[in-house]
Amino acid sequence: MLTSPAMWRFLQPVRHSLPAARWPSAGEAAASRLFSPVDVGNVRLDERTWVPAMVPWRATDDGFVTPDNLDWYGRFASGRPGAIVVEATGVRDVPSGPLLRIGHDRFIPGLARLVERVRLASGGHTRLFIQIIDFLSVRRRPDPAKYFARFLDVTDRHRRAIADLTGADRWTSASDDDVRAFLGAAADDVLVHVLGEREIESLRFGYRERVTDTHLDHIRSLPEVLPPIFAAAAVRAREAGFDGVELHFAHAYTMASFLSARNTREDGYGGAREQRVRLPLEVYEAVRESVGGDYVVGCRFLGDEVIEGGNRIDDAVYFGRRFAAAGFDFLSVSKGGKFEDAKQPKVGQAVYPYTGRSGYECMPTVNSDEKGPFGRNVSLAAAIRRAIRKDGVSTPIVTAGGIGTFDEAEALLAREDADVVGFARQALADPDWFEKVRRGLGSEVRRCEFTNYCEGLDQMHKQVTCKLWDRVDLDEPDIAMSEDGRRRLVAPSWRR
Numbered sequence: 087m088l089t090s091p092a093m094w095r096f097l098q099p100v101r102h103s104l105p106a107a108r109w110p111s112a113g114e115a116a117a118s119r120l121f122s123p124v125d126v127g128n129v130r131l132d133e134r135t136w137v138p139a140m141v142p143w144r145a146t147d148d149g150f151v152t153p154d155n156l157d158w159y160g161r162f163a164s165g166r167p168g169a170i171v172v173e174a175t176g177v178r179d180v181p182s183g184p185l186l187r188i189g190h191d192r193f194i195p196g197l198a199r200l201v202e203r204v205r206l207a208s209g210g211h212t213r214l215f216i217q218i219i220d221f222l223s224v225r226r227r228p229d230p231a232k233y234f235a236r237f238l239d240v241t242d243r244h245r246r247a248i249a250d251l252t253g254a255d256r257w258t259s260a261s262d263d264d265v266r267a268f269l270g271a272a273a274d275d276v277l278v279h280v281l282g283e284r285e286i287e288s289l290r291f292g293y294r295e296r297v298t299d300t301h302l303d304h305i306r307s308l309p310e311v312l313p314p315i316f317a318a319a320a321v322r323a324r325e326a327g328f329d330g331v332e333l334h335f336a337h338a339y340t341m342a343s344f345l346s347a348r349n350t351r352e353d354g355y356g357g358a359r360e361q362r363v364r365l366p367l368e369v370y371e372a373v374r375e376s377v378g379g380d381y382v383v384g385c386r387f388l389g390d391e392v393i394e395g396g397n398r399i400d401d402a403v404y405f406g407r408r409f410a411a412a413g414f415d416f417l418s419v420s421k422g423g424k425f426e427d428a429k430q431p432k433v434g435q436a437v438y439p440y441t442g443r444s445g446y447e448c449m450p451t452v453n454s455d456e457k458g459p460f461g462r463n464v465s466l467a468a469a470i471r472r473a474i475r476k477d478g479v480s481t482p483i484v485t486a487g488g489i490g491t492f493d494e495a496e497a498l499l500a501r502e503d504a505d506v507v508g509f510a511r512q513a514l515a516d517p518d519w520f521e522k523v524r525r526g527l528g529s530e531v532r533r534c535e536f537t538n539y540c541e542g543l544d545q546m547h548k549q550v551t552c553k554l555w556d557r558v559d560l561d562e563p564d565i566a567m568s569e570d571g572r573r574r575l576v577a578p579s580w581r582r
């Protein structure tokens with residue numbers, strides 16, 4: 087059970103059991119809203135079930151699709167959900183570890199194989215979108231000695247602060263080496279006095295770039311650089327055969343940071359909401375112009391950032407209305423997942439944006455508060471949907487967060503809270519959920535326990551699996567195993 091004890095700091099400690107599930111007969115499922123079709127732009131989903139993006143840590147170190155990626159998506163596709171969104175895939179042609187990339191044409195053949203695999207495994211029933219993402223630099227938390235010896239940029243501000251603190255004026259002309267040595271040996275309260283806020287953060291959490299670091303050329307120029315990069319990535323997605331792209335405007339990454347109320351850029355891309363939404367809309371326009379009006383372009387964004395000074399639902403409603411009016415083909419609403427409230431990582435590890443309260447809200451667990459984790463985020467999607475419908479726009483809205491049963495999904499569709507239901511961890515726990523429920527065999531579903539073993543693996547950049555099946559039937563012939571040799575990489579076949 088990997089839910090952090092720190093969780094208790096911000097939640098009432100209430101452990102929830104899974105709600106009892108009533109499963110429909112095949113006939114009831116066939117007549118349900120959940121298993122009815124919905125149009126997403128020019129693409130028709132056979133049903134309103136959706137597997138949201140999940141990074142499985144299966145790509146090569148150069149960002150190429152591997153056989154393990156094919157197996158991962160093929161396994162989800164064999165349950166024939168209405169749509170699958172391929173994990174966050176980097177739009178730039180820069181190294182980013184074993185995360186998929188789409189920043190160059192050399193990635194197209196591998197991605198095309200992935201599309202082909204999903205088509206085959208789903209018998210052509212599942213539509214496939216790919217989430218495309220940009221992120222800024224995040225470094226690992228440094229060893230303090232190394233930080234002072236190598237990374238800190240020594241300035242006169244440090245010399246002055248040390249001189250003030252020690253009462254020794256000679257520090258105002260001390261060498262860089264002397265300043266580094268002094269700080270390397272200094273106590274915490276001294277460091278707080280001498281270092282700036284960002285330097286303290288870099289020391290304690292690792293250096294992390296912000297969209298507001300406009301003194302850096304590559305950050306200042308993001309509004310010119312990003313639209314064509316996203317547009318080129320979307321064109322590659324179309325060439326690889328994806329049914330559409332999901333622009334990643336959520337969680338801790340570049341585009342969400344432009345939308346954030348904490349974006350104080352003064353170049354017309356920060357400050358008021360109208361300005362914060364400007365770059366996301368310019369990215370959309372560039373993508374749309376490049377892929378054409380008939381290609382599905384959606385986005386994922388936050389209904390609530392869940393951080394101090396961050397966006398709340400009223401901001402999200404404003405952004406949702408602007409996105410819908412601009413012509414996005416779907417809007418997928420997520421919550422939280424920010425760096426700002428993340429836990430301090432260990433030395434040598436990078437800060438992970440799902441460890442604080444906002445992280446909890448993104449992937450809620452059964453260790454919760456009175457409200458509990460089940461369907462916890464639906465109200466955000468509902469508020470956004472209501473506002474968009476009032477504007478007379480019919481953009482489909484996707485919700486996700488702690489949804490695992492047919493009744494939960496059907497009820498939220500009946501209330502018109504959303505148009506499509508995302509099952510991320512439940513699909514990981516049982517990729518056959520969709521097929522089982524469709525056939526009236528819901529009692530055979532392996533239900534997600536929402537305790538986040540999978541998320542713990544993601545945090546450690548380990549191949550993601552589910553605790554309910556990764557040690558099961560290990561003697562099956564030809565199964566792919568994790569690097570540590572202890573876990574199978576995809577769920578066992580459903581023996582009907």
Ligand SMILES: Cc1cc2nc3c(=O)[nH]c(=O)nc-3n(C[C@H](O)[C@H](O)[C@H](O)COP(=O)(O)O)c2cc1C
Nearest residue numbers: 138139140141173174449486487488509510511544
């Ligand atoms: C292992 C793992 C990886 C994830 N990776 C992504 C991702 O690449 N992009 C994204 O938008 N959300 C990602 N998420 C969040 C899920 O898409 C989803 O929003 C979240 O798990 C809540 O939905 P659920 O309760 O149905 O799991 C990830 C979640 C998990 C568990």
Ligand code: SF4
Nearest residue numbers: 534535538540552553
């Ligand atoms: S998918 Fe599996 S590992 Fe992840 S929360 Fe559900 S039961 Fe746990």
